[in-house]
Amino acid sequence: MNPPGRGASAARKRATLRRSVALLRAFRYEQPDPPRFYTALARDSVEQLSTYVDLTGSLLLDVGGGPGYFRDAFTAAGARYVALDADVGELSGLGEMPPGTVLGSGMALPFRDGSLDVCYSSNVLEHVSDPWLMAQEMLRVTRPGGTVFLSYTVWFGPWGGHETAPWHFLGGRRARARYRRTHGREPKNRFGESLFKVTVAQALRWAGEQQDAEVVAIVPRYNPAWSWWLLRVPLVREVVTWNLAIVLRRH
Template identity: 40%
Template sequence: MTPPAKVTNRAPSASTLSVLRRFFAERGDPEPFYDDLARRALDRFPVPVEGRRIADVACGTGQFTAALTERGARCVAIDLDRADIAGARARGLDAVWTDARWLPLADGSMDGVVCSNLLEHTPDPGSALAEIARVLAPGGWAWVSWTLWWSPWGGHAIAPFHLLGPRIGARVRHRLLGPPTGKNLPFERLWPTHAGSILRIVDELDQLQLDDCYPRYWPSQRWLMRVPVLREVAGWNAVLVLRRTADE
């Protein structure tokens, strides 16, 4: 597995220091952080996006869709959260409410799929990945990221108590700090998701080829994702770059 050649997609992004500041303010004001994160990801994107038909699966309020559109992509935004879909539409984006496991897209209709931080929010990531493969044209690509459960932010609303496990961690967090706020609670909108299990799912999907795998926040340290156990903690947020294989 060798890193693909870098492709420059125009438009400047925020500095690393700016993104870090906005990360620490994410719970109270998430939009600036996720806008910057999308633009920075596209600055390092391994494929061109201009003129491509791209599905933003689990679009949230449309940060990636907006950034892709700025760079000339033709996008459709998809999410299961009705409030997020309303937010995306308020930006003037083409947004569709649906489950990522049943995408309302024709077979082979997409040049690319962006899927930022979905896999930990579905009880069946294998079905979501199979749907991504279905809607991609042969040779099409997918950029898929998710938060690793054992990383510092893996438990979302119950972090850092998730390190005790999803059930015990939730109980300890509730006892010490009261009930967690937010929508990403274990086994409701959040499921423990690990690099090892996701890589096995990808390996079993004949239609998808793994082109690259790296930590989203420190992409130069790809070696981390080749080390079991260590990657689950230090990888923090993992990225897969996938390619749709040609039909036989």
């Protein structure tokens, strides 16, 4: 496939070190202060996706949308927003489930082929047992010429183990057991059940092998612009890329 990061010049212009530091700090508040974390992430997501597609009037599916933080940000940008989640508790996190919410699996999206303008997913891929089936499903439901934006937390990055980090570097099951001993309960993201090891190498391989879309960009989502070339370096890319974004345009 073509070099990772191609077609991402607009996104790189705003991928500053200051932004990276701010997002890294925000991730520390995912559980103690969810509004702070998700509001910052949602706003950044809209800005980044808008560099690849005009959201005005677009029918957008957010796979794993969760509570309404992303809904508010995308609708403010002019998108017609639909959220899908496997957990009713996530969808109703800010109160009653609003219209346009769907319960379902990312690995079997309950939508017709080619029915959406934009299919988006942020930090969900690492939570499904067959991540690349979900990626293929996102392509299936996107219309020809439509955009897929898929990002996820890389396993060997600093937040790969989510709340069990940095102990996940010693193994997911060990990190889970340590968290259980320390806190007297299971982590929210349980390795082997609701958290799985997804790597940069897997994404590059899948993107190169799929036949349904043009690869617009593969970029370290929250890294400074200068670090995109590290995707070319095996092993190193797994550690420095703490979140990877794949942008595709459906044939």
